[in-house]
Amino acid sequence: xxSIADLQTIIAQTLxxxxxxxxxxxxxxxxxxxxxxxxxxxxxxxxxxATDLFGEKIEKSLSAALAIEVFHNFTLMHDDIMDxxxxxRGKDTVHKKWDTNTAIxxxxxxxxxxxxLLSKSQTDxxxxxxxxxxxxxLEVCEGQQLDMDFGNSPSVTEEDYLQMIRLKTSxxxxxxxxxxxxxxxxxPKDRKLLYEFGVNMGIAFQLQDDLLDIxxxxxxxxxxxxxxxxxxxxxxxxxxxxxxxxxKEEEKELKGWIKRHANYNVDEKINAITSxxxxxxxxxxxxxxxxxxxxxxxxxxxxxxxPANRKQVLITFTKGLFVRES
Amino acid sequence: xxSIADLQTIIAQTLxxxxxxxxxxxxxxxxxxxxxxxxxxxxxxxxxxATDLFGEKIEKSLSAALAIEVFHNFTLMHDDIMDxxxxxRGKDTVHKKWDTNTAIxxxxxxxxxxxxLLSKSQTDxxxxxxxxxxxxxLEVCEGQQLDMDFGNSPSVTEEDYLQMIRLKTSxxxxxxxxxxxxxxxxxPKDRKLLYEFGVNMGIAFQLQDDLLDIxxxxxxxxxxxxxxxxxxxxxxxxxxxxxxxxxKEEEKELKGWIKRHANYNVDEKINAITSxxxxxxxxxxxxxxxxxxxxxxxxxxxxxxxPANRKQVLITFTKGLFVRES
Numbered sequence: 222x223x224s225i226a227d228l229q230t231i232i233a234q235t236l237x238x239x240x241x242x243x244x245x246x247x248x249x250x251x252x253x254x255x256x257x258x259x260x261x262x263x264x265x266x267x268x269x270x271a272t273d274l275f276g277e278k279i280e281k282s283l284s285a286a287l288a289i290e291v292f293h294n295f296t297l298m299h300d301d302i303m304d305x306x307x308x309x310r311g312k313d314t315v316h317k318k319w320d321t322n323t324a325i326x327x328x329x330x331x332x333x334x335x336x337x338l339l340s341k342s343q344t345d346x347x348x349x350x351x352x353x354x355x356x357x358x359l360e361v362c363e364g365q366q367l368d369m370d371f372g373n374s375p376s377v378t379e380e381d382y383l384q385m386i387r388l389k390t391s392x393x394x395x396x397x398x399x400x401x402x403x404x405x406x407x408x409p410k411d412r413k414l415l416y417e418f419g420v421n422m423g424i425a426f427q428l429q430d431d432l433l434d435i436x437x438x439x440x441x442x443x444x445x446x447x448x449x450x451x452x453x454x455x456x457x458x459x460x461x462x463x464x465x466x467x468x469k470e471e472e473k474e475l476k477g478w479i480k481r482h483a484n485y486n487v488d489e490k491i492n493a494i495t496s497x498x499x500x501x502x503x504x505x506x507x508x509x510x511x512x513x514x515x516x517x518x519x520x521x522x523x524x525x526x527x528p529a530n531r532k533q534v535l536i537t538f539t540k541g542l543f544v545r546e547s
Numbered sequence: 548x549x550s551i552a553d554l555q556t557i558i559a560q561t562l563x564x565x566x567x568x569x570x571x572x573x574x575x576x577x578x579x580x581x582x583x584x585x586x587x588x589x590x591x592x593x594x595x596x597a598t599d600l601f602g603e604k605i606e607k608s609l610s611a612a613l614a615i616e617v618f619h620n621f622t623l624m625h626d627d628i629m630d631x632x633x634x635x636r637g638k639d640t641v642h643k644k645w646d647t648n649t650a651i652x653x654x655x656x657x658x659x660x661x662x663x664l665l666s667k668s669q670t671d672x673x674x675x676x677x678x679x680x681x682x683x684x685l686e687v688c689e690g691q692q693l694d695m696d697f698g699n700s701p702s703v704t705e706e707d708y709l710q711m712i713r714l715k716t717s718x719x720x721x722x723x724x725x726x727x728x729x730x731x732x733x734x735p736k737d738r739k740l741l742y743e744f745g746v747n748m749g750i751a752f753q754l755q756d757d758l759l760d761i762x763x764x765x766x767x768x769x770x771x772x773x774x775x776x777x778x779x780x781x782x783x784x785x786x787x788x789x790x791x792x793x794x795k796e797e798e799k800e801l802k803g804w805i806k807r808h809a810n811y812n813v814d815e816k817i818n819a820i821t822s823x824x825x826x827x828x829x830x831x832x833x834x835x836x837x838x839x840x841x842x843x844x845x846x847x848x849x850x851x852x853x854p855a856n857r858k859q860v861l862i863t864f865t866k867g868l869f870v871r872e873s
Binding site for chain 1: 568570571573574625628629647648651652654655656658659660662663666673674677678681682684685688689691692693695696
């Protein structure tokens with residue numbers, strides 16, 4: 222049995238030891254930089270945990286786990302360009318520290334590297350591993366596209382939103398787990414259940430993130446409270462507030478705040494919108510939805526045909542990621 | 548035996564029949580658009596020819612051939628962003644017709660699609676196919692990076708240049724052929740020879756392109772004559788002209804033209820630099836180098852252990868691509 226900290230260390234060390242070429246430095250330096258600025262390495266840990274769950278040595282899925290982490294970082298590098306984000310994990314993004322062309326090309330090289338790592342998986346099912354990975358990778362692109370489309374869309378429903386976060390962030394958790402299970406030789410039914418566990422857990426995490434933007438403890442959250450509100454980000458909270466205030470007296474106030482792009486007091490906007498959320502029970506709605514998806518996740522895990530004690534690390538790990546804020 | 552036209556038709560039809568999802572349209576429409584604006588499909592034809600060369604059915608490598616073509620188009624879509632190119636094959640580039648974010652993300656989805664196609668290759672050597680493909684794909688990124696670096700570099704040698712074009716454009720031809728051979732079950736020695744044929748041929752083609760920029764027939768060339776000169780592109784010709792005029796009376800004139808970014812007569816610049824090329828025998832130098840690489844290519848092909856008559860289509864095809872301009 223491994224602790225999560227053990228697995229994180231294994232991933233971090235293997236990633237840093239990986240021998241990227243030194244030349245051309247403008248291609249490979251940004252990759253080394255981006256992989257060195259950290260991150261919790263949660264996704265590759267899930268791959269290793271999945272392999273361990275089915276009683277196989279984690280070494281067998283180490284290369285696939287790294288592929289998942291490198292792929293995840295590739296998506297971040299390109300998303301940062303698209304979102305014009307200046308910072309990632311408190312450090313300069315690649316397109317800021319170098320330039321956009323560098324971030325495009327180094328990101329491309331990272332995606333190729335992720336396939337290179339994946340191809341080295343110790344498995345007789347390489348074709349199936351690739352199938353799961355590529356399907357997920359395309360879905361992540363679809364999710365990013367939907368997220369960008371939402372910025373310009375006047376009407377985004379809760380259903381649209383849940384589909385977007387399923388694609389953009391959750392299927393990667395599902396695939397990370399399923400690939401680890403596949404390499405361990407798990408049967409298709411158990412693999413699917415583990416995938417469902419990952420996807421539902423991912424949706425629950427994202428809903429938690431939406432909640433923490435307003436109801437989180439600023440010291441623990443690590444981001445600016447109300448950041449989503451300032452950016453008019455169409456989160457689960459905002460989408461439901463728009464829906465529930467329709468025809469009510471707060472409709473005009475909410476829409477007025479959304480339209481105002483400059484010359485306003487940030488705290489005033491955050492307070493005003495938070496008051497609307499509170500009045501319309503948006504926090505409870507989001508918490509209920511989060512519970513729904515985390516229940517779905519744990520029910521799927523429950524059904525997997527391995528002894529309960531083997532599931533304990535995964536359960537403890539996942540529950541540790543669900544922070545209680547109220 | 549297939550004609551080249553037959554193979555081009557097979558590729559074009561299979562590409563168009565490929566069922567890309569319709570939604571999100573902002574992700575998949577640009578891919579459909581870019582694949583529909585044509586191109587000669589030379590690279591996937593090489594893959595099919597290589598499979599045919601070793602007596603195997605071309606259907607076995609059709610999926611890999613499409614992977615090569617989709618990958619090639621992915622590199623063009625991202626290169627067009629980096630080069631700020633407004634047109635591709637006479638049509639708007641994706642970042643012009645849509646925007647940069649669209650071209651980044653649709654390009655990413657194309658690269659994933661190319662791996663998806665590659666994974667469907669009918670072969671027992673999938674791991675080896677992926678190895679060849681990913682190595683080539685990273686080298687193409689390295690070549691693009693070197694090309695961008697050259698723009699800012701005061702001293703680029705002929706050796707640097709040949710290495711850059713080997714990576715940026717030639718290894719893709721080599722890999723297209725080697726993968727077709729591998730799927731056909733060719734032995735490692737013959738596969739390597741075919742790869743060498745492709746890479747050397749690719750370098751010769753690029754040198755021909757450099758020559759055609761100035762010495763080509765405008766009606767046949769399809770691009771503006773002197774385009775490289777206007778852009779100060781560090782081609783084989785310019786690099787050698789800079790080297791050979793060092794300390795000579797034309798040194799100042801050549802450098803003066805390179806420095807001048809605006810307020811000059813385009814034809815005057817093209818004529819002046821062409822005169823320098825002619826005086827210093829640059830055309831002959833480039834033609835000799837082109838012959839050297841095409842000789843290397845055909846020598847490698849010669850050594851491949853299949854009956855000479857089987858090689859004929861590949862020889863005719865390749866020779867057809869070498870245009871005589873003088």
